[in-house]
Amino acid sequence: MIRRAAADAPPLVTGFPAARHFIDGVFVEGSGEGVIEVVDPCTEEVVAVVPEGTVEDVDRAVAAAVAARSGWAGQLPRQRSELLHSIADRLAENADELSRLESADTGKPLPVSADDVAQAVDTFRFMAGAVRATTSLAAGEYAQDHLSVILREPLGVIGVVTPWNYPLLMAAWKIAPILAAGNTLVLKPSEQTPLTTLKLAELVADLLPPGVLNVVNGYGAVVGARLAEHPDLGMIALTGSVASGRAVARAAAESLKRVHLELGGKAPVLVFPDADLGAAAAALRVAGFWNSGQECGAACRVLVHESVAGEFVERLVGEVRELVVGEPRGGDGVEVGPMVSRAHFERVAGYLERARKDGVRAAVGGEPLDGPGYFIAPTVLVDVPEGAEVAREEIFGPVITVETFTDEDEAVRRANSVSLGLSASVWTENARLAQSVPSRLDFGTVWVNSHLVLASEVPWGGFKGSGYGRDLSLYALDDFSRTKHVMHNRGR
Known part of the structure; x- marks a missing residue:
């Protein structure tokens, strides 16, 4: 809950x-x-x-x-x-x-x-x-x-x-x-x-x-x-x-x-079979929901190898269930706040409703929260088919989608298939993959085994849309x- x-x-x-x-x-x-x-x-x-x-x-x-x-x-x-x-x-x-x-x-x-x-x-x-x-x-x-x-x-x-x-x-x-x-x-x-x-x-x-x-x-x-x-x-x-x-x-x-x-951005997160799944899930607790997901570099689209998808989703859902939602007056323990406006709240809720109707399942969250304010429950969507609206368009809310892939070429192809090219991340302990995959990704920033880490000394900006x-x-x-x-x- x-x-x-x-x-x-x-x-x-x-x-x-x-x-x-x-x-x-x-x-x-x-x-x-x-x-x-x-x-x-x-x-x-x-x-x-x-x-x-x-x-x-x-x-x-x-x-x-x-x-x-x-x-x-x-x-x-x-x-x-x-x-x-x-x-x-x-x-x-x-x-x-x-x-x-x-x-x-x-x-x-x-x-x-x-x-x-x-x-x-x-x-x-x-x-x-x-x-x-x-x-x-x-x-x-x-x-x-x-x-x-x-x-x-x-x-x-x-x-x-x-x-x-x-x-x-x-x-x-x-x-x-x-x-x-x-x-x-x-x-x-x-x-x-x-x-x-x-x-x-x-x-x-x-x-x-x-x-x-x-x-x-x-x-x-x-x-x-x-x-x-x-x-x-x-x-x-x-x-x-x-x-x-x-x-x-x-x-x-x-x-x-x-x-x-x-x-905008629609940052893919490529999780390979040898990745530290616990570290990846813990990182996405922050990188996917920082500023309530209203972040153009947010880790919002997971592409995980099919052999470890079940374990990864379990770890990710466990992290997301622990998130504390609330007003900033609730103290420093609050991690996720509201959507910025009524119009944006309705926009994010609309994505979730259409996804549900299309057979996409919310492993956690998936709906607005009761009470005043524009609050959406932190959400992980699974059973997401290739090309789905929620995997293709920038939702700009506390929503992570999870898709699976079978090999490196498929992961790269699907990561690059969206029109936006701001940021991405690659999760692997394989030195070859850590070098080769970022060079194949069409994004202005690519992190390896981290996500949404910025510094004033390095550039920020994207490609394509x-x-x-x-x-x-x-x-x-x-x-x-x-x-x-x-x-x-x-x-x-």
Whole structure:
């Protein structure tokens, strides 16, 4: 039986950040009259109201970013580095408040929110160091009597659209390298979870020059679309759904601006006969249900060799039965929270209902939980045929599907058969398989005997329908800058 923890503790947050836009260094009212209600997914109660951004709000923010870009780009790498360290310090000093606010806004367990804040701090610290150690082709004479010098320049103003599942962390993943590379930006947080992004703006308002960072609340169809089409932007960067990525890319094509997309995932987990089944099952307890499965890299699709499938499912179900579901107020023992919204809750529940009708069996979970809030029981689906909807499409909830395979070629073929290519993992004690299988998998990150382990030093991004561009690492700095070749004729 899946347990739902009691939540009789006091509210996580008693005051919320300024529910306005952040433009040119200050919080401002919107130009329109529309508002967006922010709902606590645990209680279904409205906790805040933010302005519904307009095209005019976006244009005002872009103008501020354009005015600030030359001054920011002109700072030395050392100066930008010191400021990024100051941002990291400010976030670390307010880590507890940010964690509680993130949980109050999204419903995610407090340990997940605390990890988000810690990773956000580390992202700023890494980029602060990386910007002082960028590398490129050495200056030299590559054509007779001509000296070539390679320069790295900012792109200018960058539009950013962040998702609802990791509001603060995804903002940090974009803001840190964008600022490090010398750009200014206008960011649209998800209309469902804008509070920690607004708090971030509040915390750094006295650190950044006005106009360097701007935040406009609103819907993707208006604010996001205007950012994507705006002629004064050098890039639009989005973390979100495949549908949103397509819309942004289409809009950006008109002005031929660069596009940076981190989209969905459907991560296969290939479990070979010699794998440590206990370790794999224990790892999936975290990697499959972290952030309630609302994670694009989640270990959501198991492909296990038929000879060990029974034992593996038994171990996995045993782990999942021990998961504690509840509100973040339930304490640090809570591992799984609610879906972010009523619409997403109904979407995940719909996948489970259609799977049941198609003969797919829930070995554990498989249905919503009673009580207020958008809670779905952690679920393991078995008897999943090849090509089933739940094995092919991104559910983005606390659901793991289990399929079987007979040999390596079949496992690789079926893993690669989905349209998304963000991440995957391989579980084996065989050194040959550990080397050969990852090279055959069409995914941007492949773990061996682990899953969902990230570090600021290494890139994150996908192939195929998961988009293009890389977050984290030096590769992100490359993405958010441009290369210029200057050639000097020094012949006499």
